[in-house]
Amino acid sequence: MEVNAKMQMAKIRGFEKGFMATYFINIGDKVGLLQALYHNREGLTISELATNLDLHEPYLKIWCQTMYHFEVLDCDEHGRFRLQPFLDEILGDKSNYKNYLGNISLDVDAIGKRMHEVPESFRTGNNLKAYDDMEASRLAYETTKNIYLAFLFVILPQNDHLRQLMDEGIKFLDVGCGDGALIINLAQSFPKSKFVGISPDLFGISEAEMKISQCGLGERVSVRNIGGEDIDFRDEFNMIGMAVTLHEIDVNVREKVVQKAYDALIPGGYMLVLDFPYPSIIEDFRNPIYDYGILDQSYEMCMGTKHLSSIEQDEILGMAGFKNIQRMPIGRGMFDFITAMK
Numbered sequence: 518m519e520v521n522a523k524m525q526m527a528k529i530r531g532f533e534k535g536f537m538a539t540y541f542i543n544i545g546d547k548v549g550l551l552q553a554l555y556h557n558r559e560g561l562t563i564s565e566l567a568t569n570l571d572l573h574e575p576y577l578k579i580w581c582q583t584m585y586h587f588e589v590l591d592c593d594e595h596g597r598f599r600l601q602p603f604l605d606e607i608l609g610d611k612s613n614y615k616n617y618l619g620n621i622s623l624d625v626d627a628i629g630k631r632m633h634e635v636p637e638s639f640r641t642g643n644n645l646k647a648y649d650d651m652e653a654s655r656l657a658y659e660t661t662k663n664i665y666l667a668f669l670f671v672i673l674p675q676n677d678h679l680r681q682l683m684d685e686g687i688k689f690l691d692v693g694c695g696d697g698a699l700i701i702n703l704a705q706s707f708p709k710s711k712f713v714g715i716s717p718d719l720f721g722i723s724e725a726e727m728k729i730s731q732c733g734l735g736e737r738v739s740v741r742n743i744g745g746e747d748i749d750f751r752d753e754f755n756m757i758g759m760a761v762t763l764h765e766i767d768v769n770v771r772e773k774v775v776q777k778a779y780d781a782l783i784p785g786g787y788m789l790v791l792d793f794p795y796p797s798i799i800e801d802f803r804n805p806i807y808d809y810g811i812l813d814q815s816y817e818m819c820m821g822t823k824h825l826s827s828i829e830q831d832e833i834l835g836m837a838g839f840k841n842i843q844r845m846p847i848g849r850g851m852f853d854f855i856t857a858m859k
Contacts, residue, residue, distance in 0.1 A: 555609025697725030
């Protein structure tokens with residue numbers, strides 16, 4: 518079909534509509550509307566929502582009507598609004614691994630604000646200052662808090678040998694551990710294994726230490742506030758993981774971090790990398806399997822982040838000495854899971 522001006526305008530209007538929908542979803546999260554609708558599956562009227570949440574009814578009416586327009590909400594003949602099918606797990610239940618509210622909050626509350634600074638970076642070539650506060654760390658970790666579910670229910674069930682090693686008892690290093698969600702949940706699932714996490718983010722490490730203590734895992738789980746370039750272990754770990762971390766490592770130290778990880782593994786140990794796939798040729802920038810990597814790179818481009826294609830990932834692992842590099846897609850292409858051996 519030949520492209521025309523009407524089609525192009527509809528496309529741009531669709532981008533604008535998505536922008537507004539993202540902000541309205543975030544508002545609904547902030548004032549408790551999405552949670553209220555999640556807990557009342559039959560729906561609630563505008564008056565009931567206003568009363569239950571002590572919200573201004575005229576504004577609430579516009580929110581509900583607009584979300585109906587966006588096809589986030591449905592409405593029955595009694596004027597009761599409810600989440601559309603399957604959105605209860607995507608926008609309601611925050612414990613569900615499919616929940617996307619963390620990403621929405623990050624988009625609006627962190628990335629949206631930083632975008633005001635991007636034009637100046639385009640002019641100067643300077644990187645934006647990295648996030649350096651607890652709230653920014655919290656928002657970032659909300660988007661990855663359920664990564665451990667991918668390990669427990671997708672990755673390890675498809676990798677019997679890795680799961681068996683964890684069952685028998687290993688020592689595992691998590692590079693870029695954030696708030697410790699992955700190693701804490703792995704420790705709870707594999708009581709014979711020990712786990713160490715490192716991260717340069719002091720706020721995340723403080724959160725991890727608190728959670729480790731609360732879970733009573735202090736004897737098997739520990740964290741350190743260092744970057745990967747400062748790893749000082751040698752021939753000590755059976756497995757080293759980088760969960761959505763490799764692309765975040767500063768390009769100036771990335772090769773050093775991967776080399777340090779190699780040195781920290783025992784001979785025959787495994788490097789486990791979970792990261793977004795990223796295209797290497799222009800045609801693939803319209804391939805939907807690369808959506809997450811392309812979008813992630815776009816808003817982190819002025820922060821010194823550079824995503825790696827599969828070819829570049831293999832090269833940096835190979836340069837460090839890793840062998841038998843293998844990968845498999847996770848979550849219908851959302852992630853690549855890479856294994857490599859020392």
